[in-house]
Amino acid sequence: MKIVGVSACTVGIAHTYLAQQKIEDAAKKIGDEVKIETQGTIGTENALKKEEIKEADIVLLAVDVKISGEERFKGKKIVKVSTETAIKSPNKLVAKLHEIVEKKN
Amino acid sequence: MKEFLKKANFKGHLLTAISYLIPIVCGAGFVIAIGMALGGKSQDSLVIGKFNFFQALATLGGHALGMLPVIIATGIAFSIAGKPGIAPGFVVGLAANAISAGFIGGIIGGYIAGWIAFAILKYVKVPDWAKGLMPTLIVPFLACLSSGLIMIYIIGTPVSWFTSWLTALLKGLNGTSNLIFGAILGILSIVDFGGPINKTAFAFALTLQAQGINGPVTALQLTNTATPIGFGFAFLVAKMLHKNIYTREEIETLKSTVPMGFVNIVEGSIPIVMNDIIRGIIAAGLGGMCEGAILMSLAHGEGATVPFGGFLMLPTMGKNWWVGLLAILVNVLVTGVVYALIKKNVSVDEKKINKEEDISLDDVQIM
Numbered sequence: 001m002k003i004v005g006v007s008a009c010t011v012g013i014a015h016t017y018l019a020q021q022k023i024e025d026a027a028k029k030i031g032d033e034v035k036i037e038t039q040g041t042i043g044t045e046n047a048l049k050k051e052e053i054k055e056a057d058i059v060l061l062a063v064d065v066k067i068s069g070e071e072r073f074k075g076k077k078i079v080k081v082s083t084e085t086a087i088k089s090p091n092k093l094v095a096k097l098h099e100i101v102e103k104k105n
Numbered sequence: 106m107k108e109f110l111k112k113a114n115f116k117g118h119l120l121t122a123i124s125y126l127i128p129i130v131c132g133a134g135f136v137i138a139i140g141m142a143l144g145g146k147s148q149d150s151l152v153i154g155k156f157n158f159f160q161a162l163a164t165l166g167g168h169a170l171g172m173l174p175v176i177i178a179t180g181i182a183f184s185i186a187g188k189p190g191i192a193p194g195f196v197v198g199l200a201a202n203a204i205s206a207g208f209i210g211g212i213i214g215g216y217i218a219g220w221i222a223f224a225i226l227k228y229v230k231v232p233d234w235a236k237g238l239m240p241t242l243i244v245p246f247l248a249c250l251s252s253g254l255i256m257i258y259i260i261g262t263p264v265s266w267f268t269s270w271l272t273a274l275l276k277g278l279n280g281t282s283n284l285i286f287g288a289i290l291g292i293l294s295i296v297d298f299g300g301p302i303n304k305t306a307f308a309f310a311l312t313l314q315a316q317g318i319n320g321p322v323t324a325l326q327l328t329n330t331a332t333p334i335g336f337g338f339a340f341l342v343a344k345m346l347h348k349n350i351y352t353r354e355e356i357e358t359l360k361s362t363v364p365m366g367f368v369n370i371v372e373g374s375i376p377i378v379m380n381d382i383i384r385g386i387i388a389a390g391l392g393g394m395c396e397g398a399i400l401m402s403l404a405h406g407e408g409a410t411v412p413f414g415g416f417l418m419l420p421t422m423g424k425n426w427w428v429g430l431l432a433i434l435v436n437v438l439v440t441g442v443v444y445a446l447i448k449k450n451v452s453v454d455e456k457k458i459n460k461e462e463d464i465s466l467d468d469v470q471i472m
Contacts, residue, residue, distance in 0.1 A: 010120045011127055011299055014372040018379065041128060064301075065121040066184045080470040084300075087379065089461040096464060100471060 001101060003027050003034045003094075004048050005060035007083060008067050012041035015083040019062040020046070026090035036060075039067050048072070057101050060093075062086035077104060115216075116301060122180025122215060123304045129169060129176055130311075131369075134413025137166025141410060142420035170412065173311060174201045174211030181215025186222035189240065193218035193248035200253045204261035207268055208312035213260055218252035272316040275406065284402040287324050291397020291436075294325040295332055295389045299372040303329075314412055323408025323418060323429065324400045326369055328393040330415040331433045333366030333374040335392055335440025336385075342445035350448040355380065369415035384447050392440030400432040 005023065009015035020036040027034035037048045050072075053059070059073045061080045079097060086093055137147065140162025147167025148160055156164070175198030182194025197218040201210030225244050235243075278286060293306045303325075310322035337359050343350040351359065358376045365373030378385030400408065404425040409418035419429045 010124045010301070010304055011372050012124060013370070014299070014375040018376065041124075065117065065124045078472040080472065081464075081468055085464060085468045089464050092461050092464050093469075096469060 001032045001058070001098060002052075002056045003032055003058055003060055003097060004052055004056040005034075005036045005062060006039060006048075006067050006069075007036055007062040007086065008039040009064045009083045012039070015064070015087065016040045019083040019086040022087050022090035023060065023062060023093070026094045029091070030094065032094065036062075039063075044068070058097050060086075060097060077101070118181045118184040118216065118219065119212065119308070120301060120304065121184035122177045122212075123308065125180040125183075126173065126176050130173070130413050133166040133169035134411055135166075135417065136162050137170065138409075138411040138414035138417040138421060140164075140166060142417055166411070171202070172198075173315070174198050174206075174208050174214075176211075177208065177308070178211040178215035178218060181212065182219035182222060185216070185219025186226065189226060189244050189248070190219045190222045192245040193222050193252045196249040197252040197256050200256040201261065201264075204257055204265060205268070206256065206261045206264040207315045208308065209268060210256065210261060210264045212308070213264065214252065214256045217255055217260075218248060221252050222248040268312065268316060272313070272318060275313065275318050275321075278406055280402055280405075283320075283406050284398045287320070287397035287399070287401025288394045289397070290321055290324050290401070291328050291393035291395070292390050294328045294397070295371070295393035296386055298332070298375050298378060298385075298389065299329070303371070311412055318406065319408035319410055320401050320404060320406040321408070322412045323404075323422065324397040324432075326409075326413060326415070326418060327400060327429060327433050328396045328436055329371035330366055330369050331396060331436030332371055332389045332392060332440055333362045334433075335366075335388070335437045336374050336377050336444060337363035337366070338437050338441030339388070339444040339448070342441050343448070346445060348445065348448075348450055349453060350445060350451060351377075351453075352380075352451055353453050356453075367415050369413055369418075381448060384444065387447065388440045388444035391443050392436040392438075395439050396432045396436035399435055400428060403431070404428040 007016045007019040016038050017040065020038050023036050024034050035048060035052055036046065038045045053072055056076065059076045059078045061067065061078060062083045063080065064083055077100065079100060081093065140159045143159045145159030145163035147163045148156060151161065151164055175195060178198030178201060179191055179194035182190035194215050197214035198211050201207065201214045204210070222244060225247055229243065231239060231243065290306065294303055297303055306325055310325050314322045340351060340356070340359060355377055362373040362377060407425055409421045409429065411418055411421050419426045422429050
């Protein structure tokens with residue numbers, strides 16, 4: 001499965017990157033392709049490309065604040081959680097994403 | 106009701122605004138802290154030839170910090186309505202400043218401006234020939250006018266009354282109640298390491314500073330300063346006890362955590378506490394409690410005149426500078442010793458396998 005997503009927290013220096021790492025680790029562990037864009041205080045890093053979004057099965061937003069570029073995901077299946085959820089239960093979150101994608105098909 | 110609260114997303118909009126606010130508080134906070142520490146004072150206006158370098162710094166920072174109600178209002182309105190929210194948010198924030206409704210006024214005004222802009226975008230329908238007027242005239246004009254007038258004629262006065270009432274109440278606090286207030290504030294400042302509780306307490310403390318009550322914001326920031334240093338200190342205490350409480354990875358992290366603490370950035374401690382959140386909260390909470398209690402009681406509710414800066418805040422505390430220093434030291438000591446004592450032994454190479462909490466459906470929003 002292909003997952004793309006965005007992480008962003010209030011201060012944008014800690015939770016944002018923790019969430020990115022946890023999600024990527026959890027997804028890679030079960031063989032998913034994954035890319036998480038971070039929107040921290042420093043700005044957007046690891047930006048998602050158009051074709052990556054197009055090919056993705058699901059979009060995961062681990063965000064506490066308003067993010068920029070949400071319209072890029074129009075028409076995709078989007079799952080939104082807080083960064084806290086992504087950091088605390090990344091494996092269960094990824095499992096949940098699989099459940100949602102399978103249900104859709 | 107729950108559905109409504111979720112839809113309205115009060116917290117999310119406030120946090121978005123605070124995320125824009127923080128770099129301004131940090132940047133301007135450091136500038137004013139340096140200026141005031143070296144003898145400058147914030148001036149109403151700078152007249153060429155009549156000010157020195159440090160007055161320039163203090164004024165620069167002071168004017169920026171005076172705009173905080175405007176920034177919070179703009180941020181909230183932007184979060185709600187996107188770009189069309191910026192203009193009414195800015196105007197309503199200035200209105201809040203003008204009518205002395207301050208930070209609370211800015212927050213409320215931001216929601217109003219944002220929702221008005223949102224509603225106009227959604228519900229006002231214009232014929233095709235007027236489509237071009239929507240973004241240039243109709244939305245900004247109607248939203249600025251209505252939210253500004255609501256602030257000035259309806260909300261401003263009660264909010265400014267409330268703010269003065271709160272100010273009077275807190276100024277009247279004596280020894281014991283200051284101690285308790287400080288202890289509670291210290292705990293709230295630190296329990297989530299820079300998360301939403303900390304930021305809400307911060308917004309509250311900033312409101313009070315705008316009224317000339319400097320103790321709370323000082324209590325909050327000094328515990329933010331001391332806690333990361335405390336986790337570093339815990340490493341030394343544990344060594345003395347022949348305990349090993351950090352993995353190699355965590356020790357590497359500490360090398361950036363501690364310096365971040367010195368400049369008032371508590372978030373550096375998050376990677377450390379994430380691995381043992383309960384014990385981390387206990388250690389940090391106890392430290393923050395002692396810090397807040399000491400600061401608020403010994404300094405009688407007074408504090409630094411700047412809202413940010415870590416150790417740089419101390420010189421702006423006037424004769425109370427030693428109270429601030431003492432509060433930091435006690436906080437470092439308590440957090441460090443407590444964490445070293447309650448944390449379990451780990452081997453340096455251990456990899457963390459944490460049990461995960463179940464995800465409740467409330468946490469996940471599927472679109």
